Amino acid sequence: MEKSSIGLIGLAVMGQNIARNISRNHKISVYNRTASVTEDFLKEYESNMLVGETDLKAFVDSVASPRKIAIMVKAGKPVDMVIEGLLPLLDKGDTILDFGNSNYHDVIRREKELADKGFNFFGCGVSGGEEGALNGPSMMPGGNKAVWEDLRPIFESICAEDFDGGKCVTYLGENGAGLYVKMVHNGIEYGVMQMMAEAYETLTHAYGLNPGEIADIFEKYQTGKLQSYLFEISIPILRKKDESGKDFLLDKILDKAGQKGTGRWTALDSLDQGVALSVITEAVFARTVSSMKDKREVFSKLYDKPKPNFETPLEDFIVELEDALYAGMLVSYAQGFLLLKSAAEDKGWDFDYAEISRIWEGGCIIRAKILSTLHTAFGKNPQADLLEIPEIAKDLSDSLPNFRKVVGECMSNGMPLFCLSSALTSFEAMTNARGSANFIQGQRDFFGAHTFLRTDKEGVWHADWHEGGAITKVK
Template sequence: MNKLYDIGLVGLSVMGRSLALNMADHGFRVAGYNRSPEVTDRVLREHPHENLSGFYSLEALVSALERPRKVFLMIQAGPAVDAVLEQLLPLLERGDVVMDGGNSYFEDTNRRAETLAEAGIHYFGVGVSGGEEGARRGPSVMPGGPREAYGAVRPILEAVAARAEDDKPCCAYIGPGGAGHYVKMVHNGIEYADMQLIAEAYLLLKYAGGFTNRELAETFAAWDRGELHSYLIGITADIFTRQDDLATGDLIDHILDSAGQKGTGRWTSIESLRQGVDVSMITAACSARVMSNHLERRARAGGRIAAVPVTGVDNKSAFAETVRQALYTGKIIAYAQGFSLLADASGRFGWGLNLGEIASIFRAGCIIQAAFLGDITAAYRADPALESLLLAPFFLDRVNERQEHLRRAAAAAVLGGIPAPALTNAAAYLDGFRARACGANLIQAQRDCFGAHTYERADRPGSFHYDWRKTP
């Protein structure tokens, strides 16, 4: 039998279906499979495509693929991936390639790659960002796996990826093992911080500035035409214009004030603690979502803890400008935290990450795509060993120029009783990053006093212990 299909795609729900059609649009013959046959039938019925065919067993799908076989998994992360791999493994041969496009934990990807490598099968963890529309029209793609096998999948991955303004595909080989999924994890962590910053800007403008939804829409639309231009700012401006289709008024005012999370932001926070890298804004964003879920407790506490009177602003235009510059400064710090974590992981795991290239593939297709990612790309190309984005000349100048706005916005939130954990953590991180004194000498003394953990001195090397029980 002639092997006609270029790639098999397992999992035809929203993301898998969209990616399969994207591949088909680019001339690749795609064999699609879903565990539920009715899903396969619905995709073929609702989205007929000459380059997409449905299969109803993994055996049939694998047997229809050109060698070396290429199988792309677009299924729920976790045990489902292991279950499908267990079924696939006996069907594959040495030299075949399996790609996992879900949000798998990078250590799981490392483990799976080692297992498949024993059978001579190449395994890639592929970060895919952009949501349904991105998967359909062009996502940011972050493949990690064996470099020697990347050539076999590169034409497909680069073809379906988004294209930046310079027409470069937003896809690049990231590194071995779980590197691709790790970078996607950090991308999502930055996304959490970015969304939280925007939410806090909204709260400040609405409750301290007294902005109406129409004024909010106009303000965010104006911001999207400048240096804050990004996918998230653009959709935020649009959200404030939408009328509710189920009740009177604006939709935003009828949406429950509680946000969920799927885990990648939380993983970023956990990994940062393991690695000893401060990503406090990402952690704050995760915690803010957790706090948002306690609606009943918040209601009870709101009736018992005195509210702080919110003082209005005299000049709405000037206040909006302060919030805009605070948002931009906070955004710089959030990205600096995320890329510091990537830099640490690069050395710790021996991945050799190209941070400039990673920033480059975030310029289009993904959720955090933003105008200033071009500036991040330029910063790392100018200095690949850059210690922190905050020390790159472009960003250093802007932080020095605008940190007062960050502090004013954070102070307005604190004094007005408006929760702004991302903005306040941004200011705290900036102060800790440049601090001459951060109180750690006292903490050393405390630890030595209660636990004899010893302390280090500033005037001589070595570890010391003081007898704190003796009379001063």
């Protein structure tokens, strides 16, 4: 029997869909720890392009050499357990692919451990959820470049297409580069979702709109610069009625958001890298605060909130909010790309930011018109920071008056704006040539003799801050 081009371990929702996607063009063998899952899957999707095995050795033997075996199981320890079980059955030169949301530190470790033993390890971020896995995800691969050309035909046959019909996959680099980019992608997803939630909350509480009315506004946004998958799915979410057919389902969903950890990883990494990733970090905090439902219930009874009194007529506010969301998203992307740049320098990756924007144009959760803007911007200015690219600066400057107005009006009316306000603050600070850190330096020098630099003289200085005290050049 002809052997399969690739094998896949893990047949939960993502594995099943990616296996079905691959089987359209390549023969694939599948295996799942719980055998009945494999049997049920084969019964449902019987095809001569799908080979199912319930014995791990038979599964490995059914894949053509040098083997490519993808793992799509729960991230963390389970991936290491699967690798441990696989290695004795593989030959040197075989490649293990990790399609799950593994932490990039684990990917770097696995790449090294497997290379030392003569195997290749490829960590490939796959975004797009269940639907993307079946019909075309955005794929972010990283690993040994020598095997990339061998993997490429399979990846290009299953991934989504960008706005120009190109493939939403590109080789990103060695040592966890793929999963790093996927992690930042997920962080950006957190920020965008939170800004949209803030828009929803403002329209609900300040203007008293019901979800159906907000859906009409989001539908309008979907025809403009905010056009995106996340706005697209929000329209049916907002319009969905409960079982009675009368009430909106959204009004009955508990306001506690879950998280699997990739936003937190991105925020933690930004602290390690020394990059001010405030929007994504605030989005993680917003989910944390959302989970503190009991405390919020108690505290809400202790403090009076102003009754929202927005002076701006709704018709105008809708236009202003569109600008605020657009500007907030641009700032969040600017921060995300700063993190990618810092990591590239730190880890020796040679990221192509136009390519990263391009592969996010299709298939993934953050796919949006804005990515085409970023793709074009980085295409002309490959190594620039987003905020210094003229087209981005113009878009931001045009949106800025409304961005400031929306944040100001929301804050003065007691609306919590984790991400929109932090995006604006970040923008204001990053475009401030003279900030307030001279004051901090004065305090640090007073209590800890931490010294300071001066704008009028060379050298390192320390002052005796009491009246008449000396100001001394220490270096």
